[in-house]
């Protein structure tokens with residue numbers, strides 16, 4: 810079953826919810842903000858077509874792995890390079906390979922940063938597109954689920 814992690818618009822905390830036709834609102838445990846949600850039958854069947862929070866259709870998928878952890882690991886490995894003659898970077902690469910194979914992908918809404926896990930239609934979600942992200946976040950552009958094509 811699909812799980813939804815809404816990013817609280819007020820405090821940025823993750824709010825974990827399961828799709829439900831009865832759930833009209835998700836409560837943030839941290840700041841008590843109530844985030845309206847619109848779940849449909851598609852969500853119940855683990856298909857992601859519309860965002861239940863902002864109702865956009867633009868999503869990307871990436872490994873469910875915190876970028877901060879990745880950067881921290883890289884910095885640590887880089888610090889050890891003079892003592893390990895670069896072996897630390899090879900170890901990191903192996904860890905990366907190992908971890909990344911085990912980590913499933915997560916779909917994320919460009920607009921409101923809601924995370925979706927356990928999707929049935931994950932393969933239909935495109936990878937992250939920097940230009941789309943900029944246009945959605947800074948110009949409030951709505952791609953309506955049609956990923957940007959490169960010319």
Ligand SMILES: [Zn+2]
Nearest residue numbers: 817820837840
């Ligand atoms: Zn909150």
Ligand SMILES: [Zn+2]
Nearest residue numbers: 860863918921
């Ligand atoms: Zn959204």
